[in-house]
Amino acid sequence: MAEAVLETRDLRKAFGALQATDDVSISLRAGEIHAIIGPNGAGKSTLIAQISGALAPDAGQVVLDGRDVTGLPVQARARAGLARTFQISQLAMEDTVLQNVALGALGAQGRPFGMFRPVLRDRAIRDRAEAALERVGLSGQRAMRAAELSHGERRKLEVAVALTLEPRAFVMDEPMAGLGTEGSVQLTGFLDGLRAQAPILLVEHDMDAVFALADRVSVLVYGRVIASGTVGEIRRDKAVREAYLGDEA
Numbered sequence: 001m002a003e004a005v006l007e008t009r010d011l012r013k014a015f016g017a018l019q020a021t022d023d024v025s026i027s028l029r030a031g032e033i034h035a036i037i038g039p040n041g042a043g044k045s046t047l048i049a050q051i052s053g054a055l056a057p058d059a060g061q062v063v064l065d066g067r068d069v070t071g072l073p074v075q076a077r078a079r080a081g082l083a084r085t086f087q088i089s090q091l092a093m094e095d096t097v098l099q100n101v102a103l104g105a106l107g108a109q110g111r112p113f114g115m116f117r118p119v120l121r122d123r124a125i126r127d128r129a130e131a132a133l134e135r136v137g138l139s140g141q142r143a144m145r146a147a148e149l150s151h152g153e154r155r156k157l158e159v160a161v162a163l164t165l166e167p168r169a170f171v172m173d174e175p176m177a178g179l180g181t182e183g184s185v186q187l188t189g190f191l192d193g194l195r196a197q198a199p200i201l202l203v204e205h206d207m208d209a210v211f212a213l214a215d216r217v218s219v220l221v222y223g224r225v226i227a228s229g230t231v232g233e234i235r236r237d238k239a240v241r242e243a244y245l246g247d248e249a
């Protein structure tokens with residue numbers, strides 16, 4: 001079995017009496033898409049926040065490439081290769097597509113964002129940004145403002161920003177949110193190809209996308225992983241059908 005690129009080990013987080021993350025151990029292997037699904041309030045966002053470093057767990061570890069990163073802040077984890085894309089876009093909407101990616105490239109070098117505009121004249125940063133745009137198929141839109149892009153293109157731009165960090169693993173929080181059917185189908189195809197670049201831990205409510213993409217699915221309910229397996233195994237799982245999937249399976 002391929003070694004895990006990203007792992008949580010017995011992660012725990014409580015909010016008062018509520019156990020939002022209850023001994024969660026999941027792994028992400030090279031080349032795979034591992035989907036985390038579950039009902040509202042199951043603890044998916046809380047789990048992702050601990051993986052990305054936004055929230056400190058009460059116990060347990062987050063391990064990236066065999067290295068315990070539990071004590072590292074968000075930026076340091078990002079530089080270590082953990083690329084998180086967000087439910088709410090972090091793009092600078094009034095800046096161009098290229099400027100947005102250059103900002104990411106600048107962050108990748110650990111330089112402050114203040115000197116941003118002149119930095120587009122920096123050849124190395126510009127090249128890195130152009131290469132990332134090429135990889136997501138947005139080179140033709142480089143001079144457009146981010147605000148002018150479709151929702152689906154914005155998701156690709158977020159991935160391009162993440163690619164400047166040469167990520168080892170992607171963590172994606174509901175990338176299909178806000179996309180229509182056609183947009184979801186397109187983004188599904190895009191993510192399918194992206195897994196070769198780096199594996200993807202995917203939190204997603206869109207079951208069509210999950211069933212089409214996931215090599216493995218883990219189901220969270222009340223902070224616990226109640227089942228983990230292939231799409232087929234999860235769709236047949238009685239407890240999962242009762243707790244979450246119902247007729248969708």
Ligand SMILES: Nc1ncnc2c1ncn2[C@@H]1O[C@H](COP(=O)(O)OP(=O)(O)OP(=O)(O)O)[C@@H](O)[C@H]1O
Nearest residue numbers: 015016018020038039040041042043044045046047
């Ligand atoms: N900062 C917080 N303080 C107190 N309770 C919280 C906090 N963040 C989350 N919770 C609670 O923890 C539980 C898990 O929430 P979380 O947002 O992680 O679920 P989720 O699976 O991401 O839900 P959704 O699918 O609706 O996004 C919920 O009961 C929520 O109310």
